[in-house]
Structure formats: structure tokens, C-alpha cells
Amino acid sequence: MKNAKSIIDELGHLVPVKNKHTVVEARATHVITSAINLIETLKVMYPEAEAQDLTKRLVRAILQEDPAKFHRKLNQIKKGTSPHG
Numbered sequence: 076m077k078n079a080k081s082i083i084d085e086l087g088h089l090v091p092v093k094n095k096h097t098v099v100e101a102r103a104t105h106v107i108t109s110a111i112n113l114i115e116t117l118k119v120m121y122p123e124a125e126a127q128d129l130t131k132r133l134v135r136a137i138l139q140e141d142p143a144k145f146h147r148k149l150n151q152i153k154k155g156t157s158p159h160g
Contacts, residue, residue, distance in 0.1 A: 110133070110137075113133065114130050114133070117129050117130055117133075121152070125152055125157065128148060128157075129145070129148055129149065129152075132144050132145045132147075132148045133145050
């Protein structure tokens, strides 16, 4: 993730200050909309308890910058080793 952050930092230096807010706003809107769509998909595709657990893990993965937190649970469900599945 360090490479991605350094690339984003470099690109941030190329964008005029006036446009940085616009870029951040557009990216945030895209990410938030995508996350909402994913959560809605989880609710449709999984039983309630699994969907809630996956939603919590998705948020936790984002906050802790660790996608593995979400993927581990998803893999447990796929393998049938989840307590909810």
C-alpha cells in the first residue's frame, strides 16, 4: 500500500490546490457509492447474520487499511467454515 500512497501523493502535487478538493470529493463520492452498493449486494446474496458480519468486516478493513479482514471472512463463508454458514 506504500507504493499506492506515494503515487497518490505525487499525483496530488500535480493537481492545483483549487482542484484538489474537487478530486477528493469525486473520489469519495465514488468510493462511498460503491461501498453502499456492495453492502446492498451482501444483504441480497447472504443470510442476514452473514451480511451483517461481512458489512462490519468491510468497514473494519477500510478503517484499518487491511483488506484481508474482509477477505478472510468471505473465504470462511465460501468454504463453509463460518459459524453463520
